[in-house]
Amino acid sequence: xxxxxxxxxxxxxxxxLIDPYANAFLPDPTSKKALSWxxxxxxDMKPGVAERKWEVDxxxxxxxxxxxxxxxxxxxxxxxxxxxxxxxxVVATFRAQQRKNGTGPYHFQRKTEVPTxxxxxxxxxxxxxxxxxxxxxxxxxxxxCTYSFxxxxxxxxxxxxxxxxxxxxxxxxxxxxxxxxxxxAHEVETALQQFARMxxxxxxxxxxxxxxxxxxxxxxxxxxxxxxxxxxxLGCCKREDGVYQKTRTRxxxxxxxxFFKGTAAAGIGGPHEGLNMIWPMALIVQALTSDNxxxxxQCLQWLKTTHAGTGFMHESxxxxxxxxxxxxxxxxxNSLFGELIVKLSEERPELLKxx
Numbered sequence: 001x002x003x004x005x006x007x008x009x010x011x012x013x014x015x016x017l018i019d020p021y022a023n024a025f026l027p028d029p030t031s032k033k034a035l036s037w038x039x040x041x042x043x044d045m046k047p048g049v050a051e052r053k054w055e056v057d058x059x060x061x062x063x064x065x066x067x068x069x070x071x072x073x074x075x076x077x078x079x080x081x082x083x084x085x086x087x088x089x090v091v092a093t094f095r096a097q098q099r100k101n102g103t104g105p106y107h108f109q110r111k112t113e114v115p116t117x118x119x120x121x122x123x124x125x126x127x128x129x130x131x132x133x134x135x136x137x138x139x140x141x142x143x144x145c146t147y148s149f150x151x152x153x154x155x156x157x158x159x160x161x162x163x164x165x166x167x168x169x170x171x172x173x174x175x176x177x178x179x180x181x182x183x184x185a186h187e188v189e190t191a192l193q194q195f196a197r198m199x200x201x202x203x204x205x206x207x208x209x210x211x212x213x214x215x216x217x218x219x220x221x222x223x224x225x226x227x228x229x230x231x232x233x234l235g236c237c238k239r240e241d242g243v244y245q246k247t248r249t250r251x252x253x254x255x256x257x258x259f260f261k262g263t264a265a266a267g268i269g270g271p272h273e274g275l276n277m278i279w280p281m282a283l284i285v286q287a288l289t290s291d292n293x294x295x296x297x298q299c300l301q302w303l304k305t306t307h308a309g310t311g312f313m314h315e316s317x318x319x320x321x322x323x324x325x326x327x328x329x330x331x332x333x334n335s336l337f338g339e340l341i342v343k344l345s346e347e348r349p350e351l352l353k354x355x
Contacts, residue, residue, distance in 0.1 A: 009069060009078040011063045013086035015048075020093040021106050022143065023058050024050035042109040042123060054097070054106050054135040056153035057226050059090045063160035064234075067167060079171050086163055091181060094157060097135045098187075099128075108137060116271060117145040129213030132191035137269040140224035141272040147210035147218055151196045152226035154188055155207075155236040160183035197243070206247040207231070220258050221251035223269035223279030223316075229268060239289060252286065262319025265302040271315060273326050280306065281333045284340050292344075295352055296344070300355040303337065313337050347351045 015025045026033065034041075034053045038051045045052060066083070070076065096104045107123030119125045125137045132155055136150040165181035176279035191213075198217050199207045207228055208217040221228045228251050232239040253259060259270050260276050265294065268282035269275075280303055287299035294336040306315065306322035313334045315327035344352045 003282040009062075009066055009083065010080075012065065014061060015315065016059065016086040016089055017082070018048045019046045019339075020059060020089050021054045021119075022046075023053045023055050023138070026050050039291070040111055042111075043107060044105070045335075048325075052108060052137040053142055054108065054136065055138045055140060055151065056094070056097070056134050057140050059093065060153065060156045060160040060226075063087070063090070063164050067160070067163040069204045070167060070171070071288050076108065077079050079167065084168070084174070087168065090164070091161070091177075091184060094134050094161075094184060096128055097133055098132060100130045104135075106202045108136070119144055119355040129301065131195055131213040132187045133195070133213070134160055134188060139222055140226060141222055141270055142325060143162050143208055143222075143270070143272050147212040147216055149196070149211045149213065151192065151208050151210060152231060152236075153230055154192055154196070155231060156226045156234055158189045158192070159234065160234050161188075191307055198276065200246070204246050206250055207243060218251070219255070221256050221268055222258065222272075223268045223282035223285075224270065224272075225281070225285060227251075227268075227282075227285075228296075229282065229289065232289050233285055238289065248289065260319045264306055264317070264320055266319070267301075267302070276319050277326070278306075278319050279316045279333070280313040281315075281330075284336045285332065287340055288336075296299055296348070297351060297355055300344075300352075304355060 018025065018029060020138065023034065024045045027050050029132045032047050034045060041052060042051045069268055082260060103124045108119050109123040110118040119137055119154055125135065125145065125148050128135060133149040133154045134150045135289055136145055136153050139142055139150055161181045162185050166176040168181065169178035196208050196211050198208045198219060199205055209219040209220050209228060226234055228247050231237050231244055237244045250256065251259065256268065260267065260269055260278050262276065265278050265283065267278040267286065269277045269279050283299045290296050306317050308323045308325055312329055314325040315330040315333065316325060318324040
């Protein structure tokens with residue numbers, strides 16, 4: 001297992017060095033084939049890249065894997081010079097996408113009938129004020145952002161930059177780079193506190209989904225991770241944090257335009273697969289972020305009764321008819337489901353047995 005993770009970390013580092021703006025890569029790093037729908041994309045496509053939709057979370061996850069592996073094993077073999085070079089490129093990319101000195105190098109357009117598959121204004125996306133947050137042109141769902149500061153990914157970046165600072169200092173003795181990571185994390189966090197919170201009618205604060213620094217704020221949630229629901233799962237905040245709890249409650253209500261309640265289940269979906277389609281991933285994350293036995297049991301019951309007899313977690317299913325689903329096999333959701341079951345078997349075995 002150690003050598004497998006070691007190799008995966010190395011592969012991720014090499015992929016970042018190919019192109020930090022890509023969201024998918026090819027098995028052959030010299031191939032120019034790309035994915036069938038990405039062949040004609042108007043962007044700076046590079047060999048080895050399958051698709052080039054810039055998402056802040058893509059780079060955050062590489063740090064998350066490295067940090068989690070190091071903390072679990074103490075093994076430092078994977079964190080060599082190539083990894084360090086890739087991590088420097090991560091931070092340089094984050095800083096470039098703060099866009100303090102113009103639009104930066106990334107642009108993306110696609111010839112498509114799907115508006116969320118392309119970016120406005122020559123491929124640079126909707127305008128935003130460079131307040132210190134990191135521009136994310138696409139969400140984890142691969143849908144284009146409405147406002148250019150995707151709040152969950154910026155919160156994820158704050159967390160992972162601090163993790164990278166710890167690793168760079170302790171494993172490589174690179175204190176100047178560690179300081180660079182901490183400084184950027186502080187800058188993004190300060191901007192988030194100033195621009196990314198909203199207030200309800202009673203004055204209680206909750207996180208926005210996307211903002212632009214001009215004062216425009218969007219509230220919704222999307223089933224993918226990072227989204228607002230999954231912030232405590234990722235470790236961006238404590239589960240009991242008041243702002244998170246207010247946000248979570250709002251996301252799991254009809255105040256979220258992508259929360260759907262039907263005869264089969266009630267849960268979060270997203271624009272990617274359209275209205276009335278609930279994502280098992282969101283039900284899993286709801287359970288993973290809950291301390292309430294009744295809520296967890298309900299999520300498990302919905303997951304158990306909406307796989308349409310396939311035995312697998314799908315990407316999404318119709319809120320009233322689970323036989324209408326997308327993706328017969330969705331690895332991310334199935335992996336998360338396995339994580340949930342292992343967690344419950346350790347922490348709430350009686351609850352798991354009762355479903």
